[in-house]
Each structure stands twice: as structure tokens, then as C-alpha cells.
Amino acid sequence: MENKQYKEISLFGLINISLIGTTSLNFKNIKKFILTNISKQLFSNIDIIYLYDLKDSETKAYYDSGMIVINLPLIKDDKDFIKTLLHELIHSQLDVIKNSNTIEMVIQEYLRKRGKVLNKLLTYNNSDPKFNSNYANLEYDQEFESYLKDKITYQIVYPVSHIYFPSPYAISSIDEYLCIGFEIYLLENKSWLEEFCPELYKLIENTIGGI
Numbered sequence: 001m002e003n004k005q006y007k008e009i010s011l012f013g014l015i016n017i018s019l020i021g022t023t024s025l026n027f028k029n030i031k032k033f034i035l036t037n038i039s040k041q042l043f044s045n046i047d048i049i050y051l052y053d054l055k056d057s058e059t060k061a062y063y064d065s066g067m068i069v070i071n072l073p074l075i076k077d078d079k080d081f082i083k084t085l086l087h088e089l090i091h092s093q094l095d096v097i098k099n100s101n102t103i104e105m106v107i108q109e110y111l112r113k114r115g116k117v118l119n120k121l122l123t124y125n126n127s128d129p130k131f132n133s134n135y136a137n138l139e140y141d142q143e144f145e146s147y148l149k150d151k152i153t154y155q156i157v158y159p160v161s162h163i164y165f166p167s168p169y170a171i172s173s174i175d176e177y178l179c180i181g182f183e184i185y186l187l188e189n190k191s192w193l194e195e196f197c198p199e200l201y202k203l204i205e206n207t208i209g210g211i
């Protein structure tokens with residue numbers, strides 16, 4: 001158990017993780033994992049990573065102009081920390097990733113699947129106009145996301161979507177589809193991605209060496 005209130009962990013001698021608060025996360029292990037498994041290039045847009053208690057926020061983490069903020073109380077364990085950090089690192093590289101010459105194929109794959117899932121959920125939405133106008137939306141829409149998460153509930157969305165999307169949250173926008181895709185590719189189940197998200201898988205394979 002680590003009890004210090006403030007701690008700095010240096011990564012690659014360049015980026016600091018600043019920890020404010022107490023945590024049982026094992027940063028020795030986390031650092032070892034990052035240095036061995038995550039490309040230094042993925043940190044190229046990051047100046048600082050803050051890890052602290054965001055107080056009453058449901059936000060687990062976010063990336064904003066060179067900074068990643070991770071909400072300490074919402075992190076379950078070392079593995080969850082690494083997953084969360086990687087997710088935000090991918091957000092920081094989205095400009096490069098979306099520049100890929102196969103991005104259009106991924107967008108089509110995403111929209112095709114989004115349409116399929118929303119069609120299957122039609123029985124739950126009672127013809128809500130907000131829901132119906134959202135078929136071709138690529139951008140994150142908070143109202144739509146809480147519709148899926150809280151009104152229809154992920155419990156219902158998951159079984160309907162799990163052969164199309166790596167998680168219900170990946171339905172929420174093309175950015176999340178990409179970020180969660182990279183996360184699955186790098187940390188979890190490459191072959192699942194290859195089978196169920198072939199265009200996304202191809203884009204990741206073609207991009208991963210360059211970021």
C-alpha cells in the first residue's frame with residue numbers, strides 16, 4: 001500500500017505521471033509494463049499525466065491538449081490503469097490515425113454496424129426522435145450516449161451489439177470505436193478484432209508502426 005500524498009513517476013525520462021492522493025496501484029509494475037509494451041511514440045503528444053481525485057465526476061479519464069487526467073478513485077487496479085492510459089494515448093494520436101488512407105472504410109464499417117445495432121434496439125426506444133436522427137452521426141453526443149447507457153441500459157445494449165462492437169461505449173462515436181479498437185488490439189484480443197471489425201483491424205495493423 002502506497003501512502004504518499006504526492007508522487008512523480010518519470011516515463012522515458014520525458015513524461016511525468018503526477019500522482020496526488022493515495023492509491024494501492026503498483027507503479028513499479030505499471031512502469032515496467034509501459035516501458036516494455038507501449039511504444040514511446042504513443043506519448044509524443046503528451047507533456048504530463050495527472051492522476052488524482054476528480055471529486056464527484058463520472059469521468060474516468062480525459063485527454064486535453066498535451067495533458068492526460070485520470071480520475072484515481074475510478075481506477076480498479078494496475079491493469080485498469082494501463083487500459084485507461086492507453087485509451088487516452090490513442091485519443092492523443094487520433095489526428096494521425098484518422099489521416100490513414102483506409103479511414104473511410106472504417107467509417108463505413110462503423111456506420112453499418114451502428115445502423116444494425118440501432119435497428120435491433122428499435123423496440124426499446126419508442127420512436128424517440130433523438131434516437132432516430134442518430135443513425136449517421138459520427139461524433140460523440142452526450143445525450144445519445146446516456147440514452148444507450150442509462151435509459152436503454154448497457155445490459156440490453158451489450159447482447160445486441162457484442163458481435164459488432166468491442167464494447168457498448170464503442171458505439172458512441174467513431175473516435176471511441178477507434179480508441180477501443182486499439183485498446184483491444186494492444187492489450188486484449190487481436191483475433192476477435194480481426195474477425196468482427198476487419199476494417200478497423202486493417203487500419204490498426206497499417207498505423208501501429210507509425211505511431
Ligand SMILES: [Zn+2]
Pocket residue numbers: 087091175176179
Ligand atoms: Zn475515449
